[in-house]
Amino acid sequence: MTERVVAVESAAGDQRLDRALRPRDLSDDEFIGQEGVKRALRLMIQAAKQREEPVDHILLGGPPGLGKTTLAHIVANEMGGRLRVTSGPALERPGDLASTLSSLDAAEVLFIDEIHRLGKTVEEILYPAMEDFALDIVVGAGKASARTYRLALPHFTVIGATTSAGSLTSALRDRFGAVHRLEFYCPEECARIVLRSADILGVDITDAGALAIARRSRGTARVCNRLLRRVRDFAQVEADGIITDTVAAQALAELDVDHQGLDAMDRRILTTLMDAFGGGPAGLQALAATLAEDVPTLESYYEPFLLQAGFIARTPRGRVVTRLAYEHLNREPPRTAPEQAALL
Known part of the structure; x- marks a missing residue:
């Protein structure tokens, strides 16, 4: 799979600049948008500081690229502790998690990305650690003489991030004191993100240029910053170095990103639903097979x-293309099937 400029997942080339652009605190000038989540976190942090104890465990859900990792960094910084970063797939065995937990210091924040991908046996190690700040160690497992020893852990905070909150077991989800979902950013918030990043990078950009990038950023902060960098290159080489709305539109057209933020693969998915399935409904497996993609990647x-964005909808029988998609691609909607009637 080739890298997409509008991909919401972090690419290898993003990481260094992402760190430079990362908001440092929860102020409105630094971390833009997600107002409800910010208010709740400010309150938790202030209360924990007053009690002189670590902040409660936090679960952050929502699509990738919206700032879950950034919020973990901010919480750790506000609490004066170090941030330890790992992920569900990286913790393959119970021993991997046990080793990480036993090396934590007091007030440290353990950030587990993709926490929904923890294996069951690994997850069970986490329960007493989160609830009782203890690590249960089994000696002689599988033998009649097996014994369990409990190792006390310093008080720490787990921040879990997930793009699939429904995949978490209730036992794990219930151990988080706060559960928040990050939402897509509106165009105006994306424009503010672009302007903030442009200021840090020393990029000359107009308000209209920032909004032109924002409208193509898919409501995602990470995409805002990636598109800004690509448009900056275009403006430097092909224009006078100033990003206007016209320059931004030209640059993103070169990257095959249209005015709604759709790229070639997005349009291929929509046209496949229209041409091969009559607009739908189409089952995910059938659609993936037609596109020569695997189901998890597509989903x-x-x-x-x-x-x-409202270009497709889920129905009990599968995916259906909406009227908005037909209008976007300048196509006439077909005579509607019963499943499509409410959408067209």
Whole structure:
């Protein structure tokens, strides 16, 4: 799968600049948008500081690229503790998690990305650690003489991030004191993100240029910053170095990103639904096979934005193209099937 400029997942080239652009605190000038989440976190942090104890465990859900990792960094910084970063797939065995937990210091924040991908045996190690700040160690497992020893852990905070909150077990979800979902950013918030990043990078950009990038950023902060960098390159080489709305539109057209933020693969998905399935409904497996993609990639990588933007909809029988998609591609909607009637 080739890298997409509008991909919401972090690419290898993003990481260094992402760190430079990362908001440092929860102020409105630094971390833009997500107002409800910010208010709740400010309150939790202030209360924990007053009690002189670590902040409660936090679960952050929502699509990738919206700031879950950034919020973990901010919480750790506000609480004066170090941030330890790992992920569900990286913790393959119970021993991996046990080793990480036993090395934590007091007030440290353990950030587990993709926490929904923890294996069951690994997850069970986490329960007493989160609830009782203890690590249960089994000696002689599988033998009649097996014994369990409990190792006390310093008080710490777990921040879990997930793009699939429904995949978490209730036992794990219930151990988080706060559960928040990050939402897509509106165009105005994306424009503010672009302007803030442009200021940090020393990029000359107009308000209209920032909004032109924002409208193509798929409501995602990470995409805002990636598109800004690509448009900056275009403006430097092909224009006078100033990003206007015209320059931004030209640059993104070169990247095959249209005015709604759709790229070639997005349009291929929509046209396949229209041409091969009459607009739908189409089962996810059938659609993936027609596109020569695997189901998890289609479901987690391509589909979320098309659903969020209203170009496709889920029905009990499968995916259906909406009127908005036909209008966007300048196509006439077909005579509607019963499943499509409410959408067309």
